[in-house]
Amino acid sequence: MNFVIVHQSKKSRARVGRIHTAHGVIDTPNFVAVGTNGTLKALDSRTVDEIGLQLMFCNTYHLMLQPGSEVIRDAGGIHKFMNRTMPIITDSGGFQVFSLAYGSVASELKSQGTKQTSNSVLKITEEGVLFRSYRDGQKVLLTPETSVQAQKNIGADIIIPFDELPPYHIGRDALIKSLERTHRWEKRSLDAHLANPRDQAMYAVVHGGIDPELRLQSCKYLRELPFDGFAIGGSVGKNKTEMITMLSAMLPELPTDRPNHLLGIGDLPSIAECIPLGIDTFDSSYPTKAARHGTAFTKKGPVYITKGENTLRLEPIEKNCECHTCRHYTLAYLNHLFKAREVSALTLTTIHNLHYMVQLMASYREGIAAGLI
């Protein structure tokens, strides 16, 4: 992997870049759509290619349980398996395993505390995590080495070291212990990766929860290791203001010559605020999930397709939008498809939202190049 900065803003830390991978280029800043199971929900890979999505996120946790990373290896890797020619990134599986153990940040913030929401995690040790597969009840041991092996089998262009996602409501001592173990796990992951790099790049994951000092400590530790990029993981605050404060402090501590990825955050206001801080890529299932719930993105804000007012709207979701859906279908038709519970409603709206994100990120790149951001 090779990251080239094409243009560095003079007004902010924003930059236009190009990440060169074995499967082609990712222009940055960019949006990374999530295709958990090796398919972007409701889309076929040809359609995804046509939209121009340059980087897609797949989840190792899901793929190792179904169909199993060995199946993907035997199929010639994830690109061949799913018929995608462009770059793919996988995570380590850690996020999902620990989300199952601790519940999501959102459910914690609804004061459901740190209680376990699932019994699927059986044991967490220095070695790794033993959990029960949600598919067949089998015990699975996920360690830095098994996670990297699974990601080698899957064969994405960018992979992620195994890390712990600490609960949001965690005491400082426990957070320090978690961070130290995560650092050891990331180092083991990197070693396992470098023993067999195979045209893959590995991004570190910066942790430290909502503690600024620990976040800086994590940056300092990880930047000394030969990672190809830096992802920001874990909770960085309970709202956007806290997140912006934290990222503003952290990003200057990371090397400028490698790409920065913000894990799991891709709502439109966050993207707008994080690009000037130096975030290069954002992954989120939000635009595709919103589409499946009938929310279409436009420059004027969201359009709720199933609303009664759209029953007779004989115009596209957005005028002058060049996406397949807007070129061929009206809001009235999409409204009908949603009401008739037709799968093609999901497909056509996902196409629009993904196209919207691809265009939006291109406009951010233009804005940076033009000195506006």
Added chain:
Amino acid sequence: MNFVIVHQSKKSRARVGRIHTAHGVIDTPNFVAVGTNGTLKALDSRTVDEIGLQLMFCNTYHLMLQPGSEVIRDAGGIHKFMNRTMPIITDSGGFQVFSLAYGSVASELKSQGTKQTSNSVLKITEEGVLFRSYRDGQKVLLTPETSVQAQKNIGADIIIPFDELPPYHIGRDALIKSLERTHRWEKRSLDAHLANPRDQAMYAVVHGGIDPELRLQSCKYLRELPFDGFAIGGSVGKNKTEMITMLSAMLPELPTDRPNHLLGIGDLPSIAECIPLGIDTFDSSYPTKAARHGTAFTKKGPVYITKGENTLRLEPIEKNCECHTCRHYTLAYLNHLFKAREVSALTLTTIHNLHYMVQLMASYREGIAAGLI
């Protein structure tokens, strides 16, 4: 509409024909896929066009309740509404209304008798049928005139007169009364259609249940009216043998210069046996429904995609198949998508089965032209 017989078999009543409509040609014999709600389930119209499906069946009953035939009229007709350039046929709505009242033939044959399986039909009179919408509970009056009006609003190339679907277990006197009323309803439908033909063709629906004499009587009555084609409706027997016997007796009673359509039957053995009897088009939701349940058609018989043996089958559903799915994806990937409950599993398998049907019908046309059928 204009029907041209390109080749008449010397061995059977099979013929190769071309139905010319305002939206292009339908080569016959052909398969008609069912897109109840104005979309072929899990496919976008571009994909349907690419597969080469020449005629698509939409259901007036569903479309009049959602989004309403007036919405489709205001959108410029069903072709424009759903972005389809090729021909479309709609039914009258009668089949669905009466299915709801009497239950399906299948449920009757499971000796659930003639009892009403739904209270949605409120009243059947000479005027028509009053029923309750399954969507919003509103009362709807469906008559020959309102059915034709709805089909005018929808604007398909071929439309169907309003008819009664009598229950399978019906006494002869009641069947005679039903047939006579259906004939009156079909005549009223034809009159309403001819008052405003608008580039649409209307096929008669031959009835008479499983009574050969009444079937012949229906053929004799309807062939004297200026219908553009003839559809075979209602139950023609409780198994394929009975159906073949009935069709063998009926089809010679219908004019040879107009197309014959077999309503709602499109399983592979029936198609093989009915083409030599002179059936030109078959509509069925079976190939697309089978696809959504993981059954893919091949020349060697059905492939059940979700079977364990396909987990590692790194080959397409069918070797040398030219469909989009077989050119780009393996059985292992499709098996994975079904197991992961991904919508793209439905899309990709539907593409294959529809392609299979289109190719199969082309091979029947070649077989007839070559003197083999």
